[in-house]
Amino acid sequence: MRVIKRKTGSLEEEQVILEYAVWREEFERIQDYILKKRKLITVYKESHEIMQMKLEDIFYFEAVGELVFAYAKEQVYEVKMRLYQIENSLRDDKFIRVSKSAVINVLKITSLRPALNGRFCVRMENGEDVILSRQYAKNVKNCIMKEL
């Protein structure tokens, strides 16, 4: 299989063309990967300014009271969604519930270590620790062991 790279004039023109003789699973995976890359989510800055953010740049979502926040590498944004909606809509993008108040991006996990009470401490790529509750541990383990 050859790889042809061509420079475009702008970001809007960027595209990936898959040329195939027989559509195989590997093409399916490449297509999924590309489609996920372009997924965006609407977030709100502190100044209530609306912006679109790449889903892959979000490390985790956390509910604090009635509000839900999205944590990127260094910034925090507000999201106008409930945590269960995020959990349900982003399940295929490797976002998974880890506690009553958090949904994390599995692809941004650096490591896990055991904590008290059957819980785990999840170290994210931005250095932050998120608690994985005992009742969600099995789901997270399945996701890591079977879906990565």
Added chain:
Amino acid sequence: MKRRMDVFWKAVFFEFLFIQAAGSLTMGIVGSIFAEDNSISYMHYFIPFIIAFLCLLPGIVQYSKKELTIRQILFRKFLQLIILEIVVLGCQNLLGIPFGFSAYAAIAISVVFIYAALHIVEWLYSKSEADQMNRKLEAYRAGVESGAKNRVK
């Protein structure tokens, strides 16, 4: 929800078996040291089961609708241990054997040991699970990095 209940009951069942086994062992050791001349009946074989069941009940202090902080967990663990001591020492009356102070002290200490042992076993199990997941994550990252290198080439 069902899966979460499965996890809960699995943990409860493991704790029950562990306490029951450790309770039997403790009864044997403490009894042979402090009440060597006393004999026990067949009914006494049920005591570890009863104690194990009663020891699970104080676990309710760990329940919370909200996520607990480390400090809150530690406080509740301490509270649970105190209740366990009361329950286990109270249960000794079921044996119908008069124990001295040193026997009660040995039982109280063994409760702490069993409580600690249970937590160590649980921690080791969690550690092996975490190591398994870490290995998988490492392999995934290595795959992504080598893929990225190939793409650059």
